[in-house]
Amino acid sequence: MAIIAKLKRHNQLVHFSYNNFIDSAPHTTDINEMAIGVEGAIKNWNYDPSKFFDVSADYKNALHHLTQVLEESTHDNPLYFIHMGPSEFLYRAVKNVVENGHAASLAHVNIISHSGYNDNHLRRGDPKFDKKPVADDKKHHTLEQVIALSGGRMQYKRIKDQNGKWDPALLWNSKHDWSVWQWMQAHQDKSVQWIYKRMKRHPDDVADISDAGMVYFLLTGDEDGSPEKFRTFIGEGIN
Secondary structure (H helix, E strand, O other): OHHHHHOOOHHHOOOEEEOOOOOOOOOOOOOOHHHHHHHHHHHHHOOOHHHEEEOOOOHHHHHHHHHHHHHOOOOOOOEEEEOOOOOHHHHHHHHHHHHOOOHHHHHHEEEEEOOHHHHHOOOOOOOOOOOOOOOHHHOOOOHHHHHHHOOOOOEEEEOOOOOOOOOOOOOOEOOOOOHHHHHHOOOOOHHHHHHHHHHOOOOOOOOEOOOHHHHHHHHHOOOOOOHHHHHHHHOOOOO
């Protein structure tokens, strides 16, 4: 959201859903950290709150809204879907689009991914993780199945893994080395300081904002982002 705001592309963010691990607990910690982050970013950078959905709290409206923006996609107004979580929520929206008779719109939907985990993770239906067998109609779906459901219409772009754990100066995950991000702590823009504080909420103290690398790639064309490139990109501030 900071990257989009820095480029003043607020109006092009049409849907943001989070806590979208279907059939899981509402959020992964006692505190809804995702909601705190999203609500803070909306306030800091003047986003339209009607575009944001906590799936665990408002599943029906979140699914309806994603279905709607998928159906609105055209050659002149394509949708870029940043794939930041498991595929099941997207699968259900695509299923709605197909059942609504708008499958043709899916030819103008572009999925960007960087992670086999996101593409293939099944919260239900993976025998390696299921504590007991899951009925076929309860199994979740991979991204490959999402694209197949679209009739192969959806476009797929897999960029390099944005976790540069082997070198903290590369990409968007420096693991436990926070030194490359500490410039944010004393930044003159308090919303940049706030990003650092939110990063520190990682339960394992890992400096991982790897999914942001996909947004950076989409808007700059660079899939080799880094803490130093992000520092230059932010410059004197976001607003």
